[in-house]
Amino acid sequence: MRAPAAVLFDLWGTLVPAIPPSERDAVSREMAVDLGVDGTAFAAAYRDSYRERFLGVTGSLEETVRALAEACGGAPTVAAVTAAAARRLDLTRRLLESDDPTLAVLDGLLDAGLPLALVSDSSVETPSLWPESPLSERIWVTAFSCLLGVRKPDPAVYLHAARELDVGPTDCLFVGDGDGRELSGAADLGMQVVRLRVPGDDPSARYDDDRSFTGPTITALNDLLKMPWLRRAK
Numbered sequence: 001m002r003a004p005a006a007v008l009f010d011l012w013g014t015l016v017p018a019i020p021p022s023e024r025d026a027v028s029r030e031m032a033v034d035l036g037v038d039g040t041a042f043a044a045a046y047r048d049s050y051r052e053r054f055l056g057v058t059g060s061l062e063e064t065v066r067a068l069a070e071a072c073g074g075a076p077t078v079a080a081v082t083a084a085a086a087r088r089l090d091l092t093r094r095l096l097e098s099d100d101p102t103l104a105v106l107d108g109l110l111d112a113g114l115p116l117a118l119v120s121d122s123s124v125e126t127p128s129l130w131p132e133s134p135l136s137e138r139i140w141v142t143a144f145s146c147l148l149g150v151r152k153p154d155p156a157v158y159l160h161a162a163r164e165l166d167v168g169p170t171d172c173l174f175v176g177d178g179d180g181r182e183l184s185g186a187a188d189l190g191m192q193v194v195r196l197r198v199p200g201d202d203p204s205a206r207y208d209d210d211r212s213f214t215g216p217t218i219t220a221l222n223d224l225l226k227m228p229w230l231r232r233a234k
């Protein structure tokens with residue numbers, strides 16, 4: 001492996017846990033109670049809207065919640081939509097808290113002189129909460145699908161991050177769990193790619209797994225600090 005000039009990270013399932021479908025649906029069901037619609041139908045509608053939410057075409061979180069509730073036959077009040085949206089914000093905020101081992105890996109890469117970027121398929125609440133996350137103090141460049149209107153593996157989302165870091169794609173290392181076929185997308189641009197696959201990994205937490213990827217795989221984020229190129233990165 002060549003020494004990269006920058007590291008691009010996926011978010012969900014890489015820097016923070018992927019949201020297990022059961023937990024996601026449980027929050028959707030609580031939202032459905034606020035909204036006065038059927039819980040099973042609303043959870044399915046929320047889940048099935050991920051492509052549009054990731055592309056940012058469903059508007060604000062409140063607009064998204066209202067549209068999905070209406071699609072389930074509801075006519076929620078403003079207060080009901082606000083209450084339901086708050087539940088989703090709480091879930092995302094909790095997941096973005098990150099943990100000390102992850103932050104230590106990012107600090108180690110920064111200490112080695114490697115700038116870091118985020119390349120994430122996310123819906124609108126994620127960039128709104130990002131500044132509160134300790135990750136944002138370490139990752140200065142972000143490429144959020146919902147703000148760019150493209151999602152992985154579209155080259156534009158990776159190239160936005162590389163451009164903001166002022167490095168060429170072939171000088172980037174991309175690290176991700178493989179959701180959204182993100183690994184092949186990065187490799188197609190000439191990026192070096194490492195898959196993170198932790199023990200006990202739940203494939204059902206990924207919408208569109210990158211099953212064809214056969215490149216290097218690490219089982220803990222900390223393995224990045226053991227890469228032979230790290231010492232040469234300075």
Ligand SMILES: [Mg+2]
Binds near residue numbers: 013018176
């Ligand atoms: Mg992921």
